[in-house]
Amino acid sequence: MIEMKSVYKTYKRKDVTTEALKGIDLKVEEGDIFGVIGYSGAGKSTLVRLVNYLERPTDGEVIVDGQVLNHLSDSQLRAMKKQIGMIFQHFNLLESKTIFDNVAIPLVLAKKPKEEIKQRVMELLDFVGLREKAKSYPRELSGGQKQRVGIARALASNPKILLCDEATSALDPQTTQSILQLLKRVNQEYNITIMIITHEMSVIQEVCNRVAVMEAGEIIEEGSVLDVFGHPKHPTTKNFVKTVIHNSIPESVKRSLKKTGDSKVFRVEVKGEVASEPIVHQVMKAHDIEVNILFANMTEIQETTLVIMYLQIAGEASAIEKAVQFLKDKGAGVEEVVK
Incomplete structure (x- = not known):
């Protein structure tokens, strides 16, 4: 579903060159909840921005649903991006619009009929448990409710892929748990492949089936969550695992x-x-x-x-x-x- 082959991303500003990604090889299978974890500056957000082509690779190939994004025209890219939903850390809701209108944005932009928009939006608000908040405004909602709206909006155009960039880091632990359970439902009931970018190993433990650990623009360890948690190899991975599992002799x-x-x-x-x-x-x-x-x-x-x-x-x-x-x-x- 998502594949990267020898992907590099270099930023050049004046005389300063920064290598954000260094030879990334990655494969996310259809139906995965794939976690990417690393400390700040590891290259996680750059990686996820390549998947929806908000950033273009300096070198290498990004492949989504069998299509090499590097080879697509602008119109083909726009069509591809409709298959990719995005959930943000700080919700990115429009404060001047109601919850209904926020969720409807992708459908309005796609010029869908009003009845179809109404039916789809209410279906999604039901799914995330916010039907009664349709006429409310973002300022009237809690952080967890805002993120549920963000999830509903991301699902509006029936995407095949959902990208979550630190989607729970602004939430308290109890709310985080409820959002992660909702993402599990999204994966299971809508058969949507999910990529989660996070710095919290507890998020990986809760919902992901596979994980890649990043450091300094490279993937230093990758595998099933069970294998990586059970027997981490790289020192950085071991440090992450220790935050959720005590696995060594005191x-x-x-x-x-x-x-x-x-x-x-x-x-x-x-x-x-x-x-x-x-x-x-x-x-x-x-x-x-x-x-x-x-x-x-x-x-x-x-x-x-x-x-x-x-x-x-x-x-x-x-x-x-x-x-x-x-x-x-x-x-x-x-x-x-x-x-």
């Missing part, structure tokens, strides 16, 4: 850890149905070892349970080796972390 436990020649420490990752099994009890029962649980954390990502544990396993070397193999055979990811 320093106080490390300091008090008694290291002996007949014990080793392992990081054990279990997900899915296996996470509900008593695998620690099972491995102790099956092998002549002792297990000390140094740390354990359970979380849910994309309706899948993820458990991360740090286990100190003591016993004969051969028994420890067999115990590790037992855990792997159960589907656990096992990695020795302290030797």
